[in-house]
Amino acid sequence: MSSEDDCPADRFVISRKQPDEILDEMVQVYREAYANYPQYAENSYQSIVNYFYSLLKVRPEGFLVVSQNKQIIAFAIEGFYQLNGERIGEIMEVVVSPRAKGKGTGKKILNYLMNILSKYGCEKVYLEVGRKNKIAFNLYEKLGFKSFRDDGKWIHMVKEDAENKTTHELPGELLPQQKE
Ligand SMILES: CC(C)(COP(=O)(O)OP(=O)(O)OC[C@H]1O[C@@H](n2cnc3c(N)ncnc32)[C@H](O)[C@@H]1OP(=O)(O)O)[C@@H](O)C(=O)NCCC(=O)NCCS
Numbered sequence: 610m611s612s613e614d615d616c617p618a619d620r621f622v623i624s625r626k627q628p629d630e631i632l633d634e635m636v637q638v639y640r641e642a643y644a645n646y647p648q649y650a651e652n653s654y655q656s657i658v659n660y661f662y663s664l665l666k667v668r669p670e671g672f673l674v675v676s677q678n679k680q681i682i683a684f685a686i687e688g689f690y691q692l693n694g695e696r697i698g699e700i701m702e703v704v705v706s707p708r709a710k711g712k713g714t715g716k717k718i719l720n721y722l723m724n725i726l727s728k729y730g731c732e733k734v735y736l737e738v739g740r741k742n743k744i745a746f747n748l749y750e751k752l753g754f755k756s757f758r759d760d761g762k763w764i765h766m767v768k769e770d771a772e773n774k775t776t777h778e779l780p781g782e783l784l785p786q787q788k789e
Contacts, residue, residue: 621682621714623721626674628661634681635661635672642704648762649739664688664701675709675718682709687722689731698731703745715748723752723768732770737763 628635636657643650651657665671668688675683683705689698700722705715726734738745740759754766 621717622676623718624674624676625671627671628658628665631674631681632658632661635674635684638681638684638706639704641707642710644707646739646742649742667701673718673722675714677709682706683714683718685718685722687726689726689729695732696730698726698729698734700734700736715745716752719748719752727770734768735765736767737765740764 636654639650639657640652651660661672664686668686672684672686674681675685683703685703686701687698688701689696691697700719703715703719703722705718723734734754736749736754738749740746740762746764749766752768753770754768756764756766758765
């Protein structure tokens, strides 16, 4: 099992973490990532922290954090709920640091989340993306999400089969860290 200590410097490690262990670093990554899209983000330190903890209430297992050289380069959070007997998944946040963007990190972490949600039994996964956030929109479309509503600010998207069959095997460098 890979861990941050034995992970080669050019590899990633994905692990579940509670934000209070790494709060300042996460706030910094979030702020840098959303610098071009303040209209879709929380902007003050306190509102970002409150936002993280509100997500954690929905999904207490913590954030999925991607580290490289022991520094956070990305994080994401998924959730799921029961509706009319069906388990519905949700991508609640995906953030990649500008230091790591454009290198496939977003795609890898999303594939990883989709596989987790598929294993939880979610056949549909929903998310919302800012309508001017073309980069994120492209990423989601590439992974098979389809728009079904535009409310003026957000585009609502769904993927009907959570499992991304083309990348079902998790990439070797994205081994989940053992729970501490
Ligand atoms: C959106 C985000 C997560 C993408 O992460 P990333 O690691 O840079 O993305 P990847 O390198 O995996 O690229 C995946 C796809 O995104 C799209 N994409 C990435 N960079 C792009 C760019 N500069 N212009 C247009 N599309 C782009 C492409 O479709 C790309 O697929 P391709 O490489 O096969 O062409 C990242 O830019 C980010 O953190 N943005 C700010 C936070 C945010 O918007 N989160 C989503 C909230 S809904």
